[in-house]
Amino acid sequence: MTEKYDTVVIGAGFAGLTAARELSHAGQRVALIEARDRIGGRTWLAERMGLNLELGGTWVHWTQPFVWAELTRYGIGLAPSPTPQTASWWNGTEAVVGSPDELLELLDHPNQLLTQRSREIFPEPFAPLTSERSADVDEESLAAHIAALPLTDAQRALLTSFWTLNFNGKLGDAAYTQALRWVALTNGDWKVTFEACATYKIAGGTKALADAILADSDVDLLFNTDVTAVCTRDRRGAAVSSADGREFTADDVIVTAPLHSLGRIDFQPPLDTRKQAAVKAGQLGLGTKIWFTIDGERPHFVALGGADWPLNFFQSEYHRDGKTYVIGFGSDAHAISPDDVEAVQATLRRLVPDAVVLETAGHAWVDDELSGETWPMHRTGYLTTSLAHLQQPAGPIHFAGSDIADGWGGFIDGAIESGLTAARAILTNRAPVPA
The missing domain is CATH 3.90.660.10 (Polyamine Oxidase; Chain A, domain 2)
Structure with a gap:
């Protein structure tokens, strides 16, 4: 069975949630596909040792304009450490x-x-x-x-x-x-x-903001759907295949998988050699x-x-x-x-x-095949030899995520920035430009 959408967004972390919301607000039919059974990506508020604890990304700040705008949009405050x-x-x-x-x-x-x-x-x-x-x-x-x-x-x-x-x-x-x-x-x-x-956490945890963005979206959210392949069919179309045998087609696809898990997806045709080299080199947030x-x-x-x-x-x-x-x-x-x-x-x-x-x-997180890393921190040479290439689409396939943000890479802010950039690129039918 093949399901048709305007855009398929792979990954329901903050980049994917933001991109999906923006596209749905523009009237697109959007599928938000998540391999896990939850939203949030490398943020995860979960009950441990009797308290709700942030197992992944946590802190935000007013010097981070994209996350600050989202907190203001939804009336969410701060919880100081x-x-x-x-x-x-x-x-x-x-x-x-x-x-x-x-x-x-x-x-x-x-x-x-x-x-x-x-x-x-x-x-x-x-x-x-x-x-x-x-x-x-x-x-x-x-x-x-x-x-x-x-x-x-x-x-x-x-x-x-x-x-x-x-x-x-x-x-x-x-x-x-x-x-x-x-x-x-x-x-x-x-x-x-x-x-x-x-220093400053999100009041109600990262889940509060992720839930607010999702609630403000009109998308088909599919949990436990592990994407295995993305195949470009023509300049304005691609097919997305999942491990359970489902297929989704769309005019555009946004891939928000972290750099260290991009290799799990079979891209056809293969990504260009510069993107492949960046994926192979990886980054240093492996703690x-x-x-x-x-x-x-x-x-x-x-x-x-x-x-x-x-x-x-x-x-x-x-x-x-x-x-x-x-x-x-x-x-x-x-x-x-x-x-x-x-x-x-x-x-x-x-x-x-x-x-x-x-x-x-x-x-x-490093052993989690859906992340393979904690927060992304770049190797020597990454900025001038890899970042621009990873930001560029491969035909109808766009990339987003904290790993390739222009600003606060490694933070929730960078993920939101990147999601906005990818969504705007699709809506304006041109290559991404800095947010």
Whole structure:
């Protein structure tokens, strides 16, 4: 059986939800096809350890115009993360205890040195491909720049761990331009960038916004429908096949699969060699996010460990029933399991010696074949050799998602931006342009 639509959108994360809404508002008949049994993509609000916890993407900020517009549209507010009262960090040789302000101050000078060229390289942060200077530095690694800075060993250890956290991956092949793009988006102020990363959550969780976008759409939503192939039939048509034997035809198709799961889809004709090369190279967000509880409702804290630790960053979020709920991040998903209480305990105790971990929870995003990654962070060369090609359609097949956003790539904002761009390209019958 073949079902005919104006547009088929593959993936019901924020890019797919946004694109589907825009197209349905324009009067199109839209199928929104999702392999999972839920919407949200790499965001996922789920009950774990007695609370609704964000297992994936979480934080938003008013410097992110696309998500801020959506929150305003639907009257959804913010839920601030708690202000930490204490901080601890690894200076390269030992644990140090102090205040959050002290930790920020230690990171300030190194980050200012590292990111001082952010607005020079990216004068228009939401149009990175128009930068005349990015090609000069896109092949340079972030690790090399950190190594070359005039810093003490302790400063370098903190800065390396800080950016390992931001990349949620290892820095050996991390693009210097990726760090500069993030900071340019907050007008060159790394502290605001960091605030955008881990301070303000969506009231009601990411599900509240995803549900609001879906409720504002008139689409056919199909869950548990795993797309296996997309075949271009002519310049204005394509067929989408699913694992359960169904076929959908449409004038246009929007594919929002993350970069590391694009290879699961058989494109016919095959994607051009530059897109294939980008998919093969992948990106660096291959770490982990683990929730856990510790015994006692202790004062909220933040902790930054060594870059090579299984978990190198901790932030407490909630108190409930005599327990403190904490998030931990690490750069290598396979260095620690989300259900390994003892491993979490051993890592945390290097910074918080008296903490007793009770239980853990998380989702193995890197091992999830529908994602294969956490948040996308680019390798050296990606910006100038891959991004533009991934943004371009392949005939009637368009691409969207946080992986290929112009602005806040790696964030909900970037996914929404990309979904808007793809929908507008279809409605105006021309190639995508920056949103």
